[in-house]
Amino acid sequence: MAQQKMLKFVNVERDMPQKRVPDLRKKDYDEIYQEFAAVKAEEQASRCSQCGVPFCQTHCPLHNNIPDWLRLTAEGRLEEAYEISQATNTFPEICGRICPQDRLCEGNCVIEQSGHGTVTIGSVEKYITDTAWEKGWVKAAKPFAERDESVGIIGAGPAGLAAADMLRRQGVQVTVYDRYDRAGGLLTYGIPGFKLEKDVVMRRNKLLSDGGVEFVLNTNIGVDISFADLRAKHDAILIGTGVYKSRDLGGPGAGNNGIVKAIDYLTASNRLNFGDTVPEIESGELSATGKKVVVIGGGDTAMDCVRTAIRQGAISVKCLYRRDQKNMPGSQRETQNAIEEGVEFVWLSAPKGFTGEGDVSGVVVSKMRLGAPDASGRQSPEEIPGADYTEDADLVIKALGFSPEELPTLWDTPELEVTRWGTVKADFQTHATSMDGVFAAGDIVRGASLVVWAIRDGREAADSILDYLNNASAVAAE
Structure with a gap:
């Protein structure tokens, strides 16, 4: 009788890939999680209970067929596992590294709910795709037939790149425009190498x-080329610019030197790690070396900033967040990694102003308490009167989230409808905007969100663009 390959969660405990020890990993920007060995990947995949209703798949924005590729991994059928994995996910090696699995697939694993510890889905996904790259199973698009139509994609982030891949596989001519000198968007310049090594992104771009x-590249729409010229050049357009406008902080001293935006800080650090010359780091403006650093915010961007500051050699790194740890939006896994590396979290704390003459010397902090729930159901933070104090700081990094740029103004397209939040108004199913032949996907539609949602949006938009092109061809043929 063949040995049972699955449902081993009762006898086999959950096990993550080994993490490099904090004292070593905080000296470089290499990924902190090591790779599963084949035996360990098969063992952990075999813990899957093969649910009749797989909540892991339901709670994955891409609805990845997780139980099937876990079973195939447990059986040693890795190439088949990879084929199923990439059928629904354009960048499985990236999602395996940076998705907040604790909030999505793993957080909804049935055996986790029964007290046995979730299947390590993300680590197995990463292992499958890294093996596929190593074995040469990952292939560039080879369309069955080329098409004459062309699509211009604005933004080389995950939404734009996912759409580009889907469209090219159908033979459509695709041009991706981006303001930066490397494709990848936040995958390249926003996420640090210790979470996503840059050769992984560059390999996918190639x-x-x-x-x-x-x-x-190095092309800013509305400056280097007009949106109108882009529409004239292509049969359809996809807007996938993401949201890059940083939310700001006011208060006394907010204009002091040494108070910087998270996106500027992370981009500078990533550029340096590419080997670029970065004057803002050489001058110390965007460097934490030898400084007392305070990061304001509690999301994943804040976690990226505090962990980068540790690696740059900060004297101390503190993270201020106005709610408690239970209510923070960032990954609990990333928070734990930051604590291990020496970051101090100051919960229930909000900035009220800044001290210093010209250069920042501290953050005036209001102590908070949690009051009644707000519209989202989360408890609202309330200031505790008379509990202010000052937190010393030589560098303050604002990681308060992002909002959209004013595209109708920047691109001279008043007919491009936006929401009251400034995001592009697009149909949630077709991703069509108010302009004929113009589609939008990713954060520029849904607001700052996860990479995995951007990938889903990009893939869906590609399907809608194909329908649009096919209908246009049918009308032209009549």
Whole structure:
């Protein structure tokens, strides 16, 4: 009788890949989690209970067929596991690294609910795809037939790149425009290497290029080329710019030197790790070396900033967040990693102003308590009167989230409808905007969100663009 390959969660305990010890990993920007060995990946995949209703799949924005590729991994059928994994996910090696699995697939695993510890889905996904790259199973797009239509994609982030991949596989001519000198968006310049090593992103960009996607970089729409010219050049347009406008802080002293935006700080650090010359780091403006650093915010961007500051050699790193740890929006896994590396979290604390003459010397902090729930159901923070104090700081990093740029103004397209939040108004199913042949996907539609949602949006938008092109061809043929 064949040995049972699955449902081993009763006898096999959950096990994550080994993490490098904090004293070593905080000296570099290499990923902190090591790779599963084949035996360990098969063992952990075998813990899957093969649910009749797989909540892991239901709670994955891409609805990845997780139980099937876990079973195939447990059986040693890795190439088949990879084929199923990439059928619904354009970048499984990236999602395996940076998705907040604790809030999505793993957080909804049935055996987790029964007290046995979730299946380590993300680590197995990463293992499958890294093995696929190593074995040469990952192939560039080779369309069955080329099409004449072209699509211009604005933004080389996860939404734009996912759409580009889907469209190229159908033979559509695709050009991706981006303001930066490297494709990838926040994957390249926003997320630090210790979470996502940059050769992983560059490898994927090269694959897209090898498959026929044309990249036009260092190009700012509305400045280097007008939106109208772009529409005239292509049969359809996809807006996938993301949201890059940082939310700001006011209060006394808010204009002091040494108070910087998270996106500027992370971009500078990532550029340095690419080997670029970064004057803002050389001058000390965007460097934490030898400084007391305070990061304001509780999301994943804040976690990226505090852990980067540790690696840059800060004297101390503190993270201020106005709610408690239970109510913070960032990944609990990333928070734990930051604590291990020496970050101090100051919960129930909100900035009220800044001290210093010209250069910042501290953050005036209001102590908070949690009051009644707000509209979202989360308890609202309330200031405790008379409990202010000052937190010393030489560098303050604002990680308060992002909002959209004013695209109708920047692109001279008043007919492009936006919501009251400034995001592009697009149909949630077709991703069509108010302008004919113009679609939008990712954060520029839904607001700052997860990479996995951007990938889903990009793939869905690609399907809608194909329908649009096919209908246009049918009308032209009549």
